[in-house]
Amino acid sequence: xxxxxxxxxxxxxxxxxxxxxxxxxxxxxxxxxxxxxxxxxxxxxxxxxxxxxxxxxxxxxxxxxxxxxxxxxxxxxxxxxxxxxxxxxxxxxxxxxxxxxxxxxxxxxxxxxxxxxxxxxxxxxxxxxxxxxxxxxxxxxxxxxxxxxxxxxxxxxxxxxxxxxxxxxxxxxxxxxxxxxxxxxxxxxxxxxxxxxxxxxxxxxxxxxxxxxxxxxxxxxxxxxxxxxxxxxxxxxxxxxxxxxxxxxxxxxxxxxxxxxxxxxxxxxxxxxxxxxxxxxxxxxxxxxxxxxxxxxxxxxxxxxxxxxxxxxxxxxxxxxxxxxxxxxxxxxxxxxxxxxxxxxxxxxxxxxxxxxxxxxxxxxxxxxxxxxxxxxxxxxxxxxxxxxxxxxxxxxxxxxxxxxxxxxxxxxxxxxxxxxxxxxxxxxxxxxxxxxxxxxxxxxxxxxxxxxxxxxxxxxxxxxxxxxxxxxxxxxxxxxxxxxxxxxxxxxxxxxxxxxxxxxxxxxxxxxxxxxxxxxxxxxxxxxxxxxxxxxxxxxxxxxxxxxxxxxxxxxxxxxxxxxxx
Amino acid sequence: xxxxxxxxxxxxxxxxxxxxxxxxxxxxxxxxxxxxxxxxxxxxxxxxxxxxxxxxxxxxxxxxxxxxxxxxxxxxxxxxxxxxxxxxxxxxxxxxxxxxxxxxxxxxxxxxxxxxxxxxxxxxxxxxxxxxxxxxxxxxxxxxxxxxxxxxxxxxxxxxxxxxxxxxxxxxxxxxxxxxxxxxxxxxxxxxxxxxxxxxxxxxxxxxxxxxxxxxxxxxxxxxxxxxxxxxxxxxxxxxxx
Numbered sequence: 001x002x003x004x005x006x007x008x009x010x011x012x013x014x015x016x017x018x019x020x021x022x023x024x025x026x027x028x029x030x031x032x033x034x035x036x037x038x039x040x041x042x043x044x045x046x047x048x049x050x051x052x053x054x055x056x057x058x059x060x061x062x063x064x065x066x067x068x069x070x071x072x073x074x075x076x077x078x079x080x081x082x083x084x085x086x087x088x089x090x091x092x093x094x095x096x097x098x099x100x101x102x103x104x105x106x107x108x109x110x111x112x113x114x115x116x117x118x119x120x121x122x123x124x125x126x127x128x129x130x131x132x133x134x135x136x137x138x139x140x141x142x143x144x145x146x147x148x149x150x151x152x153x154x155x156x157x158x159x160x161x162x163x164x165x166x167x168x169x170x171x172x173x174x175x176x177x178x179x180x181x182x183x184x185x186x187x188x189x190x191x192x193x194x195x196x197x198x199x200x201x202x203x204x205x206x207x208x209x210x211x212x213x214x215x216x217x218x219x220x221x222x223x224x225x226x227x228x229x230x231x232x233x234x235x236x237x238x239x240x241x242x243x244x245x246x247x248x249x250x251x252x253x254x255x256x257x258x259x260x261x262x263x264x265x266x267x268x269x270x271x272x273x274x275x276x277x278x279x280x281x282x283x284x285x286x287x288x289x290x291x292x293x294x295x296x297x298x299x300x301x302x303x304x305x306x307x308x309x310x311x312x313x314x315x316x317x318x319x320x321x322x323x324x325x326x327x328x329x330x331x332x333x334x335x336x337x338x339x340x341x342x343x344x345x346x347x348x349x350x351x352x353x354x355x356x357x358x359x360x361x362x363x364x365x366x367x368x369x370x371x372x373x374x375x376x377x378x379x380x381x382x383x384x385x386x387x388x389x390x391x392x393x394x395x396x397x398x399x400x401x402x403x404x405x406x407x408x409x410x411x412x413x414x415x416x417x418x419x420x421x422x423x424x425x426x427x428x429x430x431x432x433x434x435x436x437x438x439x440x441x442x443x444x445x446x447x448x449x450x451x452x453x454x455x456x457x458x459x460x461x462x463x464x465x466x467x468x469x470x471x472x473x474x475x476x477x478x479x480x481x482x483x484x485x486x487x488x489x490x491x492x493x494x495x496x497x498x499x500x501x502x503x504x505x506x507x508x509x510x511x512x513x514x515x516x517x518x519x520x521x522x523x524x525x526x527x528x529x530x531x532x533x534x535x536x537x538x539x540x541x542x543x544x545x546x547x548x549x550x551x552x553x554x555x556x557x558x559x560x561x562x563x564x565x566x567x
Numbered sequence: 568x569x570x571x572x573x574x575x576x577x578x579x580x581x582x583x584x585x586x587x588x589x590x591x592x593x594x595x596x597x598x599x600x601x602x603x604x605x606x607x608x609x610x611x612x613x614x615x616x617x618x619x620x621x622x623x624x625x626x627x628x629x630x631x632x633x634x635x636x637x638x639x640x641x642x643x644x645x646x647x648x649x650x651x652x653x654x655x656x657x658x659x660x661x662x663x664x665x666x667x668x669x670x671x672x673x674x675x676x677x678x679x680x681x682x683x684x685x686x687x688x689x690x691x692x693x694x695x696x697x698x699x700x701x702x703x704x705x706x707x708x709x710x711x712x713x714x715x716x717x718x719x720x721x722x723x724x725x726x727x728x729x730x731x732x733x734x735x736x737x738x739x740x741x742x743x744x745x746x747x748x749x750x751x752x753x754x755x756x757x758x759x760x761x762x763x764x765x766x767x768x769x770x771x772x773x774x775x776x777x778x779x780x781x782x783x784x785x786x787x788x789x790x791x792x793x794x795x796x797x798x799x800x801x802x803x804x805x806x807x808x809x
Contacts, residue, residue, distance in 0.1 A: 037672070039715055040621040040629045054695075093695075100696040103686030103749065105707040112698025136626055137711065144685035178665060207622040208606075240598060243624045323624060326643040328598065439610035487579070487666040488617035490609060 002415060005031040005152070006403040008172060008187040009396075010159045010214060012038030014135075014388035015193030015367025017142040017151075019356075022396025023191075024149050028403055030396075032151060033174055033185070035158035035209065038143050042195050042207040043388060046135025047319060048119060048248035049127035050389075051382035052092035056113040060124035065089040068126060070560055072383060075121040075278045076376025077520035077530065078562040079227070079538070079555055084354040084372045086558070088383070088390055095389045096128055104141040106130045107316075117316075118251040119381040121278040121567075125251075127382040132246050132319040138385060157183070159214055160496060161422050162190065162221040162363065165414035169221075169362035173418050177493070180486030182422055184415040188408040189362050189399040192218065193392055196346030196368040200501045201454075202446035204343040205237050205244040215369050216500030218350045219507065223358045224540040224551070226371040228348035228504070229511035230521045232379055233455050235282035236303050237342030241327050245303060245320050245339060247381040250275040252316050254305035256286065257336065258294040264301070269567040277567045280378040280521040283341035287455050290340070302336035309333075341455060345384060347375045347521065348511075351540055356395025362408050366395040373538065376555075377520025429495050434478030438495045441472050445501055448472070453508050458526045466509040473502050507541040510548040514539055520565075532562050571595040571646055573604055575616060576657040578664050586664070588655070589613075595646060601634055601654060602641035605668075618668040625780060628714035631721070632668050633657040638718035638778040659721035661730070674730045675720050682733060682759060684740045689751030697749045706746040710788060712781050713739050719775035719785050725768050733764050735775035735785030742788040745795065753795075758805055761796045 012034030023030035053063040068089035107115040119127040156177040171186040197212025198204035268285040349371035356364040452465025483491035517531035578586035625643040662670035719735040775785040799805040
């Protein structure tokens with residue numbers, strides 16, 4: 001007997017939970033599957049805050065959704081779809097108030113309103129925060145609501161395939177991590193909120209669980225990936241570990257200095273903006289300092305917050321201080337912190353519209369795994385948490401309407417064939433006649449992506465990377481037998497995820513090779529200028545047996561005509 | 568290069584009659600954490616070991632385990648800080664082992680859920696945010712920071728003898744809502760934790776305070792709850808304990 005729910009949400013982070021809650025509010029039969037307990041989701045690692053033009057900060061009294069939209073579009077280097085950005089910023093206040101009403105412990109002003117700080121690329125202080133653990137608090141708040149509303153959660157179940165018939169989604173095949181069973185789950189609508197692909201980069205700030213597998217599952221099922229060449233590198237990840245240190249540090253006034261003690265950002269942007277330029281610009285500036293010999297150990301620069309003083313650090317940035325003490329035995333009250341840019345966010349993802357709908361009926365996506373696109377070439381800090389909630393809610397809403405209006409009859413046949421395919425794949429992994437260690441391939445891939453598809457790109461590097469990737473793909477067909485074990489078999493899980501890692505990486509190389517311009521996070525040393533004539537468009541990558549196929553879609557431009565992106 | 572030896576507790580409920588320690592020795596990298604050590608084992612030495620992990624930055628709560636005599640997070644424990652050539656890793660106590668270092672946390676979360684761990688509004692929400700002063704907000708510092716890692720629960724002797732005891736994590740959460748100016752169910756919450764599964768069962772051993780990897784204070788929360796209960800009983804707002 002297959003399990004059936006009208007709506008299945010994949011992913012227990014903020015996007016998934018918000019989507020599932022919305023479906024619950026709409027009275028739909030909904031359940032959520034998550035490969036980890038929801039509280040372990042990576043949304044909880046977000047630190048600095050969530051943007052909304054609440055105008056609570058006196059310096060932000062003139063802030064409004066339109067200003068927020070313009071900052072977002074400019075931050076995106078004009079690649080964002082402006083209709084979707086209007087929704088993001090227009091719905092922002094309401095969605096923040098909702099989380100506040102649910103108990104999220106935001107930091108406050110004396111007048112009792114939610115506190116807001118400056119973040120990169122924003123002209124006003126519009127990033128609402130709860131100390132520097134905003135993601136953690138939002139994560140727990142949403143989970144509390146899921147408990148309150150008795151949301152059905154299949155904990156430690158992961159999605160390994162979609163069931164598709166007549167190009168319509170009919171459900172998915174889940175893998176129960178506790179028992180090792182493959183479970184067909186029938187659904188009229190599937191919503192993915194599974195996060196980014198950070199772990200395909202060695203220097204990522206992301207959790208071990210952020211492998212992007214679900215993204216590749218959609219890709220295999222025929223749903224294109226959009227803007228996938230755009231990968232965000234966060235300027236300040238902690239030395240050695242690449243653990244995220246929030247942009248809130250700079251928002252609260254921390255400096256970036258090179259080995260000579262110079263606040264080098266003044267060479268790259270105006271004195272007014274300095275450390276608070278958008279992330280792509282700050283990351284490139286740091287890398288330039290390092291490449292030109294002004295880094296520390298040729299690998300780092302310093303994030304200096306000594307002048308903020310212990311009181312402010314402990315009040316506004318306690319988590320940052322704790323991370324430094326725990327992981328590199330350094331107290332930022334006394335010493336500057338060695339940092340370097342680290343992969344942080346996947347701007348691209350599963351191609352959706354602003355309702356989370358993909359081109360496959362019955363299949364939706366929201367949050368980091370999706371690409372609407374509201375972030376275009378570069379996401380502003382504080383807009384990711386916002387996106388998860390705004391578009392998670394909308395995907396849940398639209399899926400609820402879909403399952404009420406459309407019958408989308410279940411298809412045991414589609415589930416059966418998806419299941420059979422997976423069983424074969426599983427058997428093949430267990431029988432493995434080769435010698436390769438898939439973990440080793442994963443680690444080499446992660447190194448390759450940093451070197452060849454990182455902050456600076458060239459045709460030569462991308463081609464070399466693509467060739468090397470081909471070798472890794474061949475090696476991945478020659479794996480040593482994967483452990484046969486029912487319970488918590490991480491050997492099997494990572495072996496499955498490697499297949500996805502390789503596919504996503506291939507899509508990134510193809511799209512990055514195609515885009516012969518420099519725009520925001522996609523920086524080509526061999527094409528230094530932005531080229532609106534030819535490249536003011538989204539790249540869509542579609543999976544095929546012969547390899548990735550590219551197509552293009554125009555960017556939706558409403559109010560803001562592309563102009564030079566200067567800070 | 569210096570070597571390190573991990574002794575990892577292995578147990579497969581279907582195959583093993585009792586747990587055993589398995590040793591793995593490998594080169595120690597500078598500043599390597601226990602979690603990085605476990606990943607090294609999984610990736611290069613033994614693909615069959617099982618442990619939970621996610622964020623590796625001490626915020627998700629996945630990787631609490633018993634490491635060299637104390638419950639800690641594997642991710643923020645540097646091996647060198649243990650000052651030993653051996654790292655002995657065991658699963659959390661008081662919860663059934665599903666495999667190796669992975670425990671069944673059902674009881675832990677069920678006990679939490681029994682306390683209705685969500686905001687119960689004092690008054691209908693305003694059009695914008697509820698106003699809360701920094702002073703009121705300060706009462707949520709520390710109590711709201713819990714990552715539900717289960718280190719306190721595993722170290723608690725009362726939880727060990729009664730799996731329906733709410734547990735230190737639940738009390739921290741209860742106090743988080745009792746302290747919240749927006750919450751309207753303080754008395755009900757106090758009544759609940761004053762009951763048979765509640766705070767008066769605590770033996771004040773302070774293990775929870777000792778092990779919390781986020782430096783929170785469940786024992787202190789229990790004391791505050793006891794005080795609030797007693798005060799409200801004295802005022803006649805709460806029924807006295809039978």
